[in-house]
Amino acid sequence: MAERVRVLLVDDREENLIALEAILSSLDVVPVRARSGEEALKALLSSDFALILLDVRMPGMDGFETAAHIKRRERTRNIPIIFLTVVDSAPDYAFRGYAAGAVDYLTKPFDPWVLRAKVAVFVQLYTMNQRLAEQSALLRERLAGEVSDGVPSKGGAGQVSLLAELSNRIAAIEDEFKRVRELADKSADSMLNGAVNELGVRISHLRSGLDALQ
Missing domain, CATH: 3.40.50.2300 (Response regulator)
Structure with a gap:
């Protein structure tokens, strides 16, 4: 849990x-x-x-x-x-x-509603960053394994299963990010939007790394 x-x-x-x-x-x-x-x-x-x-x-x-x-x-x-x-x-x-x-x-x-809304967005950003760090570490481990093996292997059932799981996890993060992006846009808060944009770049890099591995 x-x-x-x-x-x-x-x-x-x-x-x-x-x-x-x-x-x-x-x-x-x-x-x-x-x-x-x-x-x-x-x-x-x-x-x-x-x-x-x-x-x-x-x-x-x-x-x-x-x-x-x-x-x-x-x-x-x-x-x-x-x-x-x-x-x-x-x-x-x-x-x-x-x-x-x-x-x-x-x-x-x-306004307590304003403060609660701001806190909720930052908590979501923190949670997504934590999840993104976990997925990044898992992807790095897989990439390191490919490098140590010399030539990337495409056919292993275990690898296919792991990559599929990673892809699903990243897709879930991408869907959640869209909702956070909408909340940040509504707030018109430049600093909050900056944090959201930075997270978006990290998610894009992780997706690109996974796509390259696949």
Whole structure:
């Protein structure tokens, strides 16, 4: 059984964490709480996360400093970050958020449906990337086996079965990607569309590699 995807919630206020958990309750994710930037960085050392919802205003290490630490680490630099802050924040907060590596910036009170939809898309992207990495590893193993054998073999029943299974798995990813592509297009979010486009290129490369092997 596949492990459920984790989303890191970072906020120093208990009521905000409760509200975020309620908003995400209909999604098949595991919300993980952090009450400070330091707690967030500690959580990121031991677990993988699809997304980070990060409050800007926190005592001690604020959201911008926390994000800077996250983006400096090799393990965590590619985790998407959505900044959350109150509507009366300084006018340059949005700019600082994007400069710190955020994929989005929402002001409180935000529409829970909008946040849930954004989280759902990023979770889907994360899941698809994980599945794509697994299929890529399987394809690399097969390609390595072909190279070690010298001349590619076309007739082995085991190979035909494996390639057919790989093709079906990639087809399922391609179908799911179409749905994610439609959601991203509707959102008109340039950063989200960039992540989707990057995933599309990876899927195309994997399909091309499989086609060449077949």
